[in-house]
Amino acid sequence: MTSPNTTPARAGRERICTQCGATYRSQRNSSLYCSPACRKKANRGTAPTGGPAAGPAGFTVITKALLVAGYVGPITGGKPVPVYALTVPFEHALDELSFQFNRKGWGYISRDEFTEALRSDGIQGFATRSPAAVEEKRWQDRQRQREKRAT
Ligand SMILES: [Zn+2]
Numbered sequence: 001m002t003s004p005n006t007t008p009a010r011a012g013r014e015r016i017c018t019q020c021g022a023t024y025r026s027q028r029n030s031s032l033y034c035s036p037a038c039r040k041k042a043n044r045g046t047a048p049t050g051g052p053a054a055g056p057a058g059f060t061v062i063t064k065a066l067l068v069a070g071y072v073g074p075i076t077g078g079k080p081v082p083v084y085a086l087t088v089p090f091e092h093a094l095d096e097l098s099f100q101f102n103r104k105g106w107g108y109i110s111r112d113e114f115t116e117a118l119r120s121d122g123i124q125g126f127a128t129r130s131p132a133a134v135e136e137k138r139w140q141d142r143q144r145q146r147e148k149r150a151t
Contacts, residue, residue: 011025011027012025012026012027012028012031013025013026013027015031015032015034016055017032017033017034017035017038018032018033018038018042018055018057018058019032019033019034019038019039019041019042019058020034020038020041021058022034022038032057055082056084058121059121060117060120060121061117062097062109062113062114062117062118063084063117063118063121063123065097065100065101066086066093066097066123067084069096069097069100070087071086071087071088071092071093071096071097072084072085072086072087072093072123073085073087075124083122083124084121084122084123084124085123085124085125085126086118086123086124086125086126087126088126089126090125090126093114093126094109094111094114097109097114098114
């Protein structure tokens with residue numbers, strides 16, 4: 001017995017194609033691509049063209065490593081695409097990741113390379129809106145208050 005296909009055309013959660021960045025809908029949680037063409041492109045190793053919209057799957061190696069290390073994280077629920085930002089100051093992230101890459105035998109990361117990776121993946125700076133940045137500012141303000149009181 002076969003059940004009739006009753007799935008409406010626009011069913012499922014709205015998703016961003018990992019390959020081209022287009023918005024589409026699918027009911028499958030594992031769905032990554034908007035079309036067989038995009039799946040084929042991805043399987044062939046074609047670089048994603050979605051830019052920031054492609055999300056973590058389309059990030060550069062540098063940004064992916066930052067994400068794994070926790071130096072980059074989503075700062076908004078982002079509809080339809082979450083916004084990612086550095087969770088630590090720029091210099092800290094660069095130093096730390098560069099050290100890790102070199103330890104793996106991949107060599108240090110240049111400042112230009114690092115800046116370009118963040119730019120191409122649409123990663124916001126640390127100071128903008130990350131919870132950690134807000135927390136750090138609060139801490140600095142408290143320190144300043146304490147210093148004022150001490151004098
Ligand atoms: Zn696509």
